[in-house]
Amino acid sequence: MKKNVFASFGASPLDVQKGGLPTEQKRIAEELDQRVAERTCELAAANEELRNEIAERKRAEEALAASERHLSLIVNTVPGLAWSIRSDGHIEFLNQNFLDYLGLAFEQVQKGGWTFPIHPEDVKGFVRAREAILASESVGEVEARIRRFDGEFRWFLCRAVALRDPAGKVVKWFGINFDIEDRKRAEEELRDTQSKLAHMTRLMTIGQLTASIAHEVNQPLAGIITNANTCLRMLAASPPNVEGAKETARRTIRDGNRASEVIKRLRALFSKKDPALEPVDLNEATREVIALSLSNLQANRVTLRTELADDLPNVSGDRVQLQQVILNLIQNGSDAMSSIDDRPRDMLVKTERDGHEALYLTVRDVGVGFSEEDGGRLFDAFYTTKGDGMGIGLSVSRSIVERHGGRMWTAGNEGPGVSFSFSVPLLPEQKTDAETTVRPGASRSMERQSK
Amino acid sequence: MTELVVSTKVERPLVSVVDDDESVRESLPDLLREFGFAVRAFASAEEFLTSDCVAKTRCLILDIAMPGMTGPDLQHELKRRRREIPIVFITAHADESARPRLIEEGAVECLLKPFSDTDLRKALDMALAED
Numbered sequence: 001m002k003k004n005v006f007a008s009f010g011a012s013p014l015d016v017q018k019g020g021l022p023t024e025q026k027r028i029a030e031e032l033d034q035r036v037a038e039r040t041c042e043l044a045a046a047n048e049e050l051r052n053e054i055a056e057r058k059r060a061e062e063a064l065a066a067s068e069r070h071l072s073l074i075v076n077t078v079p080g081l082a083w084s085i086r087s088d089g090h091i092e093f094l095n096q097n098f099l100d101y102l103g104l105a106f107e108q109v110q111k112g113g114w115t116f117p118i119h120p121e122d123v124k125g126f127v128r129a130r131e132a133i134l135a136s137e138s139v140g141e142v143e144a145r146i147r148r149f150d151g152e153f154r155w156f157l158c159r160a161v162a163l164r165d166p167a168g169k170v171v172k173w174f175g176i177n178f179d180i181e182d183r184k185r186a187e188e189e190l191r192d193t194q195s196k197l198a199h200m201t202r203l204m205t206i207g208q209l210t211a212s213i214a215h216e217v218n219q220p221l222a223g224i225i226t227n228a229n230t231c232l233r234m235l236a237a238s239p240p241n242v243e244g245a246k247e248t249a250r251r252t253i254r255d256g257n258r259a260s261e262v263i264k265r266l267r268a269l270f271s272k273k274d275p276a277l278e279p280v281d282l283n284e285a286t287r288e289v290i291a292l293s294l295s296n297l298q299a300n301r302v303t304l305r306t307e308l309a310d311d312l313p314n315v316s317g318d319r320v321q322l323q324q325v326i327l328n329l330i331q332n333g334s335d336a337m338s339s340i341d342d343r344p345r346d347m348l349v350k351t352e353r354d355g356h357e358a359l360y361l362t363v364r365d366v367g368v369g370f371s372e373e374d375g376g377r378l379f380d381a382f383y384t385t386k387g388d389g390m391g392i393g394l395s396v397s398r399s400i401v402e403r404h405g406g407r408m409w410t411a412g413n414e415g416p417g418v419s420f421s422f423s424v425p426l427l428p429e430q431k432t433d434a435e436t437t438v439r440p441g442a443s444r445s446m447e448r449q450s451k
Numbered sequence: 452m453t454e455l456v457v458s459t460k461v462e463r464p465l466v467s468v469v470d471d472d473e474s475v476r477e478s479l480p481d482l483l484r485e486f487g488f489a490v491r492a493f494a495s496a497e498e499f500l501t502s503d504c505v506a507k508t509r510c511l512i513l514d515i516a517m518p519g520m521t522g523p524d525l526q527h528e529l530k531r532r533r534r535e536i537p538i539v540f541i542t543a544h545a546d547e548s549a550r551p552r553l554i555e556e557g558a559v560e561c562l563l564k565p566f567s568d569t570d571l572r573k574a575l576d577m578a579l580a581e582d
Contacts, residue, residue: 215516219564222478222541225567229568230485230568248478251478295544299516
């Protein structure tokens with residue numbers, strides 16, 4: 001460039017050189033040189049600035065792209081199906097995880113609409129969740145099944161928020177769906193196991209009862225059939241033994257009544273299925289359970305003694321449930337003594353009054369007892385010290401007692417074995433009655449009225 | 452008349468009943484007498500063992516589940532004493548699983564209560580044939 005400047009001014013200075021360079025011309029030339037240099041400098045600076053600006057912009061663009069890539073990476077790899085939908089239902093965005101899960105291109109989903117991959121039964125849940133979010137202005141969630149690329153529906157927890165304009169109108173929805181299929185399955189398995197367990201506990205109790213019932217009914221039946229056979233033979237003899245036949249017929253009737261008593265007790269045990277609280281005569285309930293347990297106790301060579309306190313007021317409870325607790329305690333006591341051979345297998349069932357508030361029942365055995373470590377865990381579900389036990393009985397028993405507002409506890413005896421006790425609150429009116437009435441006769445008449 | 456003569460000449464075989472259930476102790480002896488046996492009834496195994504019938508009993512009708520000494524306990528005790536009386540077990544527990552074991556141990560039969568007179572008769576015939 002400099003060369004060109006010189007070239008353009010060069011034609012006239014030739015004459016000057018020939019003529020011996022006058023001062024004026026020299027000054028102008030120098031000034032020109034200087035201007036040119038200055039201008040050149042300015043241009044270079046501007047050029048540099050421009051270059052910098054371009055580089056700067058490029059860096060910013062790169063940073064922005066990196067940031068976008070980063071955000072996109074986050075949103076596409078976040079362990080969930082992220083999405084945004086306009087308030088009119090138009091799908092605006094689905095992250096890569098979502099598209100991969102569906103096995104569809106974004107356009108395909110957009111065409112299908114937002115309900116398209118959702119299980120038909122679960123769509124209404126979204127509608128409800130949407131309304132809830134609109135009402136509460138907070139995060140809403142709904143569980144729904146979403147169809148995977150292979151056609152399998154998996155459970156998702158879908159959480160969403162609404163983006164609103166300054167006027168408060170919803171513009172769009174943002175959400176993320178988490179796969180909860182495994183959790184859901186675990187929950188179902190747990191529920192299934194729980195209901196199986198509940199059924200098993202019931203079956204076990206009923207199984208034990210059935211064995212007792214069969215025994216209780218078979219005894220008098222044996223008498224009835226033998227007596228009737230004898231009666232027939234006596235009448236068929238010649239001459240017929242009428243007196244003998246009469247006696248056997250009388251015994252047949254008596255045994256028939258015995259069998260019917262067993263059935264009556266049974267009916268009393270099973271008729272009340274409603275868990276509503278009712279006045280319960282604890283002694284009577286206890287006697288019924290003992291009657292049904294006797295054959296099992298005998299089979300296990302257990303001698304049962306009872307100390308049922310007189311004039312006990314009624315407690316408030318579910319008769320059958322309380323009887324299941326008593327049955328369980330008696331069964332446990334019997335089991336605890338099954339290996340005891342160096343002492344009589346004595347069991348005591350005792351009812352007592354605990355002040356004005358409650359009655360309590362104790363079952364004491366002389367069995368193997370339990371260690372301190374076992375003692376702390378006896379009421380835990382699935383904890384058992386028996387080889388063939390399931391560890392359900394005591395935990396169920398305690399929950400029944402606690403539902404009745406009572407307590408269940410255990411204590412080692414002075415001698416061998418342990419005592420299990422539980423308390424049940426009295427009927428409310430009998431609590432006050434017990435405080436104001438001193439005569440025992442009066443509380444007994446109350447008891448009759450409330451029955 | 453002839454029957455009477457026979458019965459005085461041939462002593463009726465003694466059948467002992469051991470059962471803690473009273474209705475069985477009352478009803479079974481009458482039927483057994485109708486069958487033509489002499490009968491003694493006992494409420495427990497211990498009562499039977501201390502009686503004078505252990506040596507004379509030709510057949511034992513024995514309840515399985517009793518407080519104190521059980522039917523099988525008595526069976527073992529008799530074996531130990533080398534006094535092996537044919538035993539017909541009777542039980543109100545409708546549990547068939549005990550039967551094979553008891554028969555393996557030497558019992559003639561195990562009848563589930565309630566049982567018919569013909570089943571009882573069959574079992575007694577077997578027991579006495581064994582004896």
